Amino acid sequence: MHTLNDQQLKIGELPNLQILPIDQITFHEEPDDERSGKLIENLRKENKLKNPPVVATYGDNRHYILLDGANRITALRRLEIPDVLVQVIDLFDPGLIFLHWHHAVEHFSKNEFVNTLQKIPSLKINQLTDNNLQSNENGDLLCQIVFRDGSLYAVHAHADLFQRIEDLKQITGLYKGSYYMDRVSYTNLAHLKQNYANFCALIVFREFTKEELVQLTRINVPLDILRFDVSVDQKNHWLQKRINEQISDKSIRFYHEPTFLFDE
Numbered sequence: 001m002h003t004l005n006d007q008q009l010k011i012g013e014l015p016n017l018q019i020l021p022i023d024q025i026t027f028h029e030e031p032d033d034e035r036s037g038k039l040i041e042n043l044r045k046e047n048k049l050k051n052p053p054v055v056a057t058y059g060d061n062r063h064y065i066l067l068d069g070a071n072r073i074t075a076l077r078r079l080e081i082p083d084v085l086v087q088v089i090d091l092f093d094p095g096l097i098f099l100h101w102h103h104a105v106e107h108f109s110k111n112e113f114v115n116t117l118q119k120i121p122s123l124k125i126n127q128l129t130d131n132n133l134q135s136n137e138n139g140d141l142l143c144q145i146v147f148r149d150g151s152l153y154a155v156h157a158h159a160d161l162f163q164r165i166e167d168l169k170q171i172t173g174l175y176k177g178s179y180y181m182d183r184v185s186y187t188n189l190a191h192l193k194q195n196y197a198n199f200c201a202l203i204v205f206r207e208f209t210k211e212e213l214v215q216l217t218r219i220n221v222p223l224d225i226l227r228f229d230v231s232v233d234q235k236n237h238w239l240q241k242r243i244n245e246q247i248s249d250k251s252i253r254f255y256h257e258p259t260f261l262f263d264e
Helices: 033-046 070-078 110-118 161-172 189-195 210-215 223-227 232-249
Strands: 003-005 016-021 054-060 063-067 083-090 097-099 104-105 124-128 141-147 152-156 181-185 200-204
Touching: 016 232, 033 070, 033 083, 063 070, 063 083, 070 083, 083 161, 083 223, 083 232, 110 124, 110 141, 161 200, 189 200, 223 232
Parallel strands: 054 083
Antiparallel strands: 003 097, 016 083, 054 063, 104 181, 104 200, 124 152, 141 152, 141 200
């Protein structure tokens, strides 16, 4: 998840949209199989990609790191679509700020969850006496867990970046792919218990830096365009023509306000 600092936004500045080969895009997170499956059904039904994934350039500008859209890319791959429409941004643009999701987990007991985590040998779990989330802690901190009763635990792991990714997979593997997890952007415990009747815990992940990510807009585009056996240059020529047509029709709008999307 990412955002651009409002101070850097310019009126009339359009996003950089390109069609790229999917093979040039590197994941930094695991896709959600349940969400990917639903997306495959929707793409087959509508035959349109509505929200382009967001990628960032790095290295020689011929490889891209995926910032948002792991499930969309996964769905397109499974549909054997070779190319994808994306929004391209500069990873080290000073106006680019990274935010991230938290995981609200249901239907586990606190003891069950803690005991299961303690069986993972690479993790060190400590209960904190101060039940306030540590917003600036980094180092070997992997995540913090807030339970329904308000108790707070810190989970520490190996300092190596790639090992930390593997440790994260083990944690999320306890609940991912089930109906017992949802992604949230807030940490208010009262609201979590109100919104999730069987709320057990909130997994609050530490932030990763842009350098660590390197180590590891909305426009409707018909999927037939992405499937066509023509060059990426030809597909981008079609895309630029389409954008110019929408500029002429004054049908491109920019919204400052945050948007909530209610998935159907």
